[in-house]
Amino acid sequence: MKQYDGLALFSGGLDSILAARLLMEQSLRILCLHFFSPFFGHPQKLAHWSSIYGLDIEPVDVSEEYVDMLRNGPVYGFGSAMNPCVDCKILMMRRARQLLGEYGTRFLVSGEVLGQRPMSQRRDTLNIIRRDAGVKGLLLRPLCARLLDPTEAEESGLVDRSRLLAINGRGRKEQLALAGHFGISEIPTPGGGCLLTEKENTRQFWPVLRRLTRPCAADFRLAAVGRQFWHGDRWLSVGRSRFDNESYPPLLRPGDLLFKVAGFPGPLALGRGSRPWDAEAVQEAAALMASYSPKARQSGAEVSVRVTVDGETHCVSVLPRRETLFREPSWEEVSAELQILHKQSGRRAE
Numbered sequence: 001m002k003q004y005d006g007l008a009l010f011s012g013g014l015d016s017i018l019a020a021r022l023l024m025e026q027s028l029r030i031l032c033l034h035f036f037s038p039f040f041g042h043p044q045k046l047a048h049w050s051s052i053y054g055l056d057i058e059p060v061d062v063s064e065e066y067v068d069m070l071r072n073g074p075v076y077g078f079g080s081a082m083n084p085c086v087d088c089k090i091l092m093m094r095r096a097r098q099l100l101g102e103y104g105t106r107f108l109v110s111g112e113v114l115g116q117r118p119m120s121q122r123r124d125t126l127n128i129i130r131r132d133a134g135v136k137g138l139l140l141r142p143l144c145a146r147l148l149d150p151t152e153a154e155e156s157g158l159v160d161r162s163r164l165l166a167i168n169g170r171g172r173k174e175q176l177a178l179a180g181h182f183g184i185s186e187i188p189t190p191g192g193g194c195l196l197t198e199k200e201n202t203r204q205f206w207p208v209l210r211r212l213t214r215p216c217a218a219d220f221r222l223a224a225v226g227r228q229f230w231h232g233d234r235w236l237s238v239g240r241s242r243f244d245n246e247s248y249p250p251l252l253r254p255g256d257l258l259f260k261v262a263g264f265p266g267p268l269a270l271g272r273g274s275r276p277w278d279a280e281a282v283q284e285a286a287a288l289m290a291s292y293s294p295k296a297r298q299s300g301a302e303v304s305v306r307v308t309v310d311g312e313t314h315c316v317s318v319l320p321r322r323e324t325l326f327r328e329p330s331w332e333e334v335s336a337e338l339q340i341l342h343k344q345s346g347r348r349a350e
């Protein structure tokens with residue numbers, strides 16, 4: 001197995017690329033860890049990134065522990081949407097620290113820049129992340145290291161501190177110049193594509209967290225597909241495209257309901273809940289999903305919907321309609337619940 005000196009948290013964003021390359025320029029051997037979950041990460045891009053950025057990258061699946069953190073409630077609260085940035089960083093750092101021994105490595109690296117984001121990259125927050133993750137002395141932030149206390153890797157002489165940087169603030173000029181220095185021509189767009197920072201995705205994910213008894217990563221994967229409707233703790237996901245429809249069968253779990261209009265083209269829909277569905281809920285869900293079949297709706301008559309549960313299929317007759325017991329939670333409702341949590345926690349991430 002190839003030997004490495006340090007493990008770098010690698011999001012695929014420019015700062016994480018530069019942090020690793022800066023240390024590799026000192027002939028240090030760096031292995032990048034790409035964390036992924038239903039909300040962030042692109043493990044399918046690793047081969048491409050590896051070839052264009054000249055990095056060794058390993059995927060790390062943190063889906064279940066991430067959902068545990070969401071279920072328990074992030075200690076430092078949510079950001080402007082459902083993004084628990086401070087707790088997220090602590091979780092990733094902790095996991096990276098656990099992997100240090102496994103790879104025979106001596107320090108951790110992150111591309112954080114002091115003052116780049118209003119909350120999660122403030123000096124006090126960086127210190128909280130370092131403390132709560134138990135990585136004090138181990139975590140090197142090469143892009144702003146000269147503004148921070150020296151780490152063990154610097155004090156021991158393994159890393160030459162004088163060749164590290166003192167970038168501060170939100171500007172990108174220094175990072176772009178550094179990218180030029182390393183010959184990086186494909187500059188990733190800022191933001192990283194975390195679904196939890198988007199209101200529209202939060203509207204889909206939040207009810208899963210609040211209404212299911214014990215949501216798991218597979219539930220959040222389903223919430224990213226199609227359009228989501230809720231009736232209490234009963235959840236109906238209706239496909240919006242062929243891609244959505246093809247996504248449902250592999251996502252099916254025991255007890256799930258798969259709906260399909262008989263005799264008309266239309267979407268698939270997947271029903272799930274923390275307890276078995278009663279006949280009324282099945283009828284209402286069937287009427288709603290059938291309303292997304294234009295031909296079934298235009299027929300003006302009752303249509304038959306096939307409902308399959310654990311391999312057994314039965315049919316229900318419904319008049320396609322949009323007004324049912326199932327509804328899509330609005331951003332305003334979700335946001336109001338998030339605000340209550342912000343007030344309760346008294347803390348807020350960015």
Ligand code: SF4
Binds near residue numbers: 083086192197
């Ligand atoms: S935006 Fe926040 S929650 Fe999302 S991956 Fe980044 S740190 Fe984590």
